[in-house]
Amino acid sequence: MKCILLTILLTANAIGFSQQELSEYKDIEGIYITTHWGDIDVNGTDGQEEVFNISAIFTDTSKQPKPIDNLSKYLKFEVLKKKLFITARTPKGFESIDIKLNIPSHLFLEIELLKGGNIYVNNMQHGIEINSLNGSVKLDQIGKYALVNAANGEINARFSHIHKDYPISLVTMNGGVTATLPKDTARDLRLISRKNGYVESDFSLETDKKIINLNIKVYAKQPIINTARINGGGALLFLSTENGPLAIKKTKS
């Protein structure tokens, strides 16, 4: 038991030491992350609790995760026109870099995950764009808008507020797509589920064509392709999957 506790403490200590301060980039307007393998966890901070730092864990074929002390060996930091680009090195063989970022919530965020890993983003208020190949995308407390493209993995996006004129586009190939919106959100919907789909909706959907398996959790054999409106319509909410269900939920206030 003591041994386990000591291991946890040492790991936590190592992770703590590997954290790199990014406050020198406080004047930037957006962060653009490009990695190959590994999870990306971004947490937006604001007010008195605003922090700006990064830590990372490296894993190779030995499958022994190691906190990275010298981040510049694995990640390149570059500022161009008030944009901070964080780019992972090209892997030689298998290696993954799990990245954890605490950043000001007012920044724009773009993530490109070229090979695989899960993406978690919490409390980013100025828009987010994600392109991911393999892995799920989970967004919570997102503001303004989101454009997400994933190949294999579900997308779950919960919005705290949405800019009324900005589109939201959540597209995956394999996996369900869920958008959770403030209850007064007015949108034009484009719903595409090519197979094994159904549509769950907390909102009343105005449509001139019947939606197959609406609020019936049975996987449809045929494609579900509809346009609809919620709360009278507005900017676009595009939800698309080749394989899986769609859900439009209301934020619980």
Add this chain to the structure above:
Amino acid sequence: MKNDNTDKDIMDYIDGISDQLNSDRARGEAKVLKQLVSDLKEIPLETINPQADNRFYQFINEKSTNQKSVIYLKRWLPLGLAAASIILLLFVFNYNNSYEDAYRALNSNPDRIRYIYNLNGTELTSTDIDWLQSELKNDVHPNIKVTIVDLLTHHKSKLNQEFYDNLQNESIPSVQMALLDIFESSTHVAISDALLIFSQKEDLDASVRQKANYILSNQ
């Protein structure tokens, strides 16, 4: 002559040159003069009606402002006319411009997606369709591409070989899949050869390859 002497006596008296008047007439005249001065002093000062006063100042202010605006107008009139001319020229030159030009002027990905989606409610010419097909090659954002492909599903009969060629160069699996969905229902273009080449690419996602093979087997 006598009157002249009397007047001189009176003036000398008033000016302080002499301290006495030499005739009864002069003394009489002086008395009338003194009374006149006394009466003048007793007349109250005439005060101006305050409303008239205000109107006067208002008039002065307006005059002053009007004069300024004239100068202001003179200074900005040429610039205003120039700006109006430019706006007019832009309007004239843009009036016949295509959706493509308007799209090119957009700076952000959300704006582009919104623009493409809104084309769903408009009549598209073959030129517009050609542009949208080529945009699939030019644009790099996957969500924009998927929105374009979704728009083009409503214009399948107008799609030409260039659209189908996009599949060979596309590397994003979700866009490949969206393109294949159009391939699946297209009957006016021979696509088997293109599909066969595509399905043999080494780096294809398993789901995409499966879909391509499925379409090929049902041709």
